[in-house]
Amino acid sequence: MALFPQGLTQIDKRCANAGERAVLHQLKRCLSDDYLVWHDVPIGPKARQPDFVVFSPRRGLLILEVKHWAWGSLRAYNRDSVELATARGLVTVAHPLLQARGYALELNEVLERDPALIQDAPPFRGKSRVPYGWGCVLSNVRRKQVEGTDFAEVFPDFKTLLRDDLSEELDPYEFEKRLWGMYAGWTPQALTLPQRDRVRWHLFPEVRVQQASLFEAQEQTAPTLALPDLMQVMDLQQEQVARTLGEGHRVIHGPAGSGKTMILIFRAQQLAAAAASERPILVLCFNRILAQRIEGSLRQRGVDERVQVRTFHGWCQDMVRTYQLDVPQHLAGDAYFAALAETVERAVARGLVPGGQYLALLIDEAHDFEDAWLRVAARMVDPATNALLVLYDDAQSIYQKKRRRFNFASVGIQAQGRTSILKLNYRNTAEVLALAMHCAQGLLADRPATDDQMQAVQPSSAGRRGPLPVLLQAPNVRAEAELVAERIAQALADGRAPDEVAVLFRTRQRMVLVAAALQRRGIAVQSMATPGFRAFVWKRPSVRLMTLHSSKGLEFPLVVIAGLDALPWKGEPLDEELRLLYVGMTRATHELVLSAAGTSPMVQRVHNSLEAVALQFAEQEAHV
Numbered sequence: 128m129a130l131f132p133q134g135l136t137q138i139d140k141r142c143a144n145a146g147e148r149a150v151l152h153q154l155k156r157c158l159s160d161d162y163l164v165w166h167d168v169p170i171g172p173k174a175r176q177p178d179f180v181v182f183s184p185r186r187g188l189l190i191l192e193v194k195h196w197a198w199g200s201l202r203a204y205n206r207d208s209v210e211l212a213t214a215r216g217l218v219t220v221a222h223p224l225l226q227a228r229g230y231a232l233e234l235n236e237v238l239e240r241d242p243a244l245i246q247d248a249p250p251f252r253g254k255s256r257v258p259y260g261w262g263c264v265l266s267n268v269r270r271k272q273v274e275g276t277d278f279a280e281v282f283p284d285f286k287t288l289l290r291d292d293l294s295e296e297l298d299p300y301e302f303e304k305r306l307w308g309m310y311a312g313w314t315p316q317a318l319t320l321p322q323r324d325r326v327r328w329h330l331f332p333e334v335r336v337q338q339a340s341l342f343e344a345q346e347q348t349a350p351t352l353a354l355p356d357l358m359q360v361m362d363l364q365q366e367q368v369a370r371t372l373g374e375g376h377r378v379i380h381g382p383a384g385s386g387k388t389m390i391l392i393f394r395a396q397q398l399a400a401a402a403a404s405e406r407p408i409l410v411l412c413f414n415r416i417l418a419q420r421i422e423g424s425l426r427q428r429g430v431d432e433r434v435q436v437r438t439f440h441g442w443c444q445d446m447v448r449t450y451q452l453d454v455p456q457h458l459a460g461d462a463y464f465a466a467l468a469e470t471v472e473r474a475v476a477r478g479l480v481p482g483g484q485y486l487a488l489l490i491d492e493a494h495d496f497e498d499a500w501l502r503v504a505a506r507m508v509d510p511a512t513n514a515l516l517v518l519y520d521d522a523q524s525i526y527q528k529k530r531r532r533f534n535f536a537s538v539g540i541q542a543q544g545r546t547s548i549l550k551l552n553y554r555n556t557a558e559v560l561a562l563a564m565h566c567a568q569g570l571l572a573d574r575p576a577t578d579d580q581m582q583a584v585q586p587s588s589a590g591r592r593g594p595l596p597v598l599l600q601a602p603n604v605r606a607e608a609e610l611v612a613e614r615i616a617q618a619l620a621d622g623r624a625p626d627e628v629a630v631l632f633r634t635r636q637r638m639v640l641v642a643a644a645l646q647r648r649g650i651a652v653q654s655m656a657t658p659g660f661r662a663f664v665w666k667r668p669s670v671r672l673m674t675l676h677s678s679k680g681l682e683f684p685l686v687v688i689a690g691l692d693a694l695p696w697k698g699e700p701l702d703e704e705l706r707l708l709y710v711g712m713t714r715a716t717h718e719l720v721l722s723a724a725g726t727s728p729m730v731q732r733v734h735n736s737l738e739a740v741a742l743q744f745a746e747q748e749a750h751v
């Protein structure tokens with residue numbers, strides 16, 4: 128069966144009439160697995176919305192317009208327009224074939240501008256490799272009704288499907304052949320997977336993977352007209368998950384780097400565009416830097432302030448201000464935050480803070496939320512939409528003081544039958560992911576679970592390759608700081624920008640020496656250990672020194688994890704510290720460097736894992 132990235136049930140619900148539904152059914156019944164079918168989605172730069180887009184790597188792109196006109200209502204027709212008798216009187220509309228042809232030619236023009244999709248051999252040198260075609264379906268007109276009329280002169284048989292072509296009795300192969308007959312061009316070679324993805328990139332700007340940049344969040348860069356060499360789009364599973372989110376509660380489990388935040392941003396953008404109501408949409412996460420990243424990405428995509436992005440505690444502070452709640456003022460630090468959350472929880476339970484305030488609520492990194500926070504969040508969604516999206520990865524839960532046996536129902540989230548699982552990690556190279564997984568063995572074991580429980584999902588690598596991670600070992604902290612600074616200086620000399628580098632630490636204390644060693648080499652630094660530090664200024668180019676905890680949700684081309692010997696920190700359980708290390712390692716998009724002063728069981732563990740991973744890749748190369 129063809130793949131319907133918007134979900135069959137959802138398309139069925141959105142079909143405008145019985146005709147579209149019959150076409151959907153026939154496409155589902157007759158087309159084989161390699162076809163992709165979209166219904167009524169905006170395509171191309173002008174966001175046209177044809178009824179159906181059918182795409183196959185063997186056959187190319189086909190645009191179908193469906194009209195459920197009764198034969199008796201067609202009063203007149205010519206090649207440009209059709210005159211219809213309707214309840215509103217006579218109405219003249221564009222000929223559906225003209226409409227479909229216009230969309231198809233427009234798309235072909237876009238594809239022909241992409242050198243990677245151009246044929247290089249005669250007879251079609253310079254033309255797009257993607258065959259294209261168009262047709263119309265008059266789903267309420269039978270062949271015998273048009274016999275003996277001039278219908279076929281205006282609706283050529285090879286471009287027009289009638290009700291007879293939608294019959295259950297029709298041989299699927301015959302139906303497929305009818306579709307092939309609608310194509311204007313033909314290339315003997317099937318498209319490769321990267322070419323197929325390039326076509327999706329051109330067709331659907333909303334599924335393009337845009338590298339989420341903290342820096343662009345502050346400084347808008349001018350849009351570039353050149354096409355990127357590497358066109359990244361959501362994979363088909365991501366697209367399917369993203370497009371089928373719909374209303375009601377939804378849960379997505381996915382390991383580090385599998386595109387959860389990307390899907391959240393897609394969804395927030397879609398909700399904002401579709402919402403007729405003025406009610407705000409709320410995005411919640413735990414840490415401030417991630418909130419900044421998400422907000423930046425949304426604003427970059429033109430989503431306005433109606434989508435609010437807050438950390439859970441930031442949102443609690445909003446509630447305290449708005450509803451004049453009392454939080455004990457003598458508290459500070461963790462005690463203050465706990466009291467803040469409890470105050471808001473109580474106020475929501477008593478109705479002092481009204482529930483249902485948000486049209487939709489999206490929670491990133493929900494594994495860092497306490498049960499009570501999730502309960503509060505679930506109550507803040509408008510019951511009319513119930514639109515709550517929860518993104519979860521148990522392996523990355525680093526703020527839970529005690530491991531919980533989690534159950535979504537107990538916090539008011541209906542996850543049954545509403546859960547999707549992503550498995551592919553796109554962020555890291557195969558080498559970085561292999562090391563992160565090797566070190567975190569045990570935490571990541573696939574755990575079968577019902578929809579209602581949290582699931583542990585093992586990531587699989589999307590296959591991008593890079594250098595093996597390295598471990599720098601020094602006799603003491605001073606020497607370690609020098610080694611780290613030297614390594615970063617070398618990376619900058621080789622062309623890395625300071626913004627592309629983050630150094631992660633278990634605690635702030637260890638940042639001081641590394642910051643000084645970098646500054647001595649003339650490298651600009653922003654460090655969380657600087658007295659009075661409040662937030663990073665993302666538009667100031669510099670290497671960033673941050674805690675492992677605050678690196679959550681972020682990514683950098685070069686990540687250094689310094690002070691490995693400080694893990695586990697002061698009697699913290701080993702498993703929890705391994706989780707933290709896993710989060711840190713999976714921040715690296717290209718290169719990962721680890722460093723330690725002296726040795727410790729953790730340093731030894733990483734050392735052993737590195738050897739095992741190096742061997743694994745050497746064996747793989749030998750096989751190739």
Ligand SMILES: Nc1ncnc2c1ncn2[C@@H]1O[C@H](COP(=O)(O)OP(=O)(O)OP(=O)(O)O)[C@@H](O)[C@H]1O
Nearest residue numbers: 359360361362383384385386387388389553554680
């Ligand atoms: N299909 C894809 N093709 C290429 N890159 C992708 C794809 N999906 C996601 N990415 C990239 O992978 C990176 C990780 O995505 P994202 O931050 O959304 O993951 P995540 O699941 O939220 O990760 P984490 O839980 O570790 O924060 C991003 O740079 C994103 O652009």
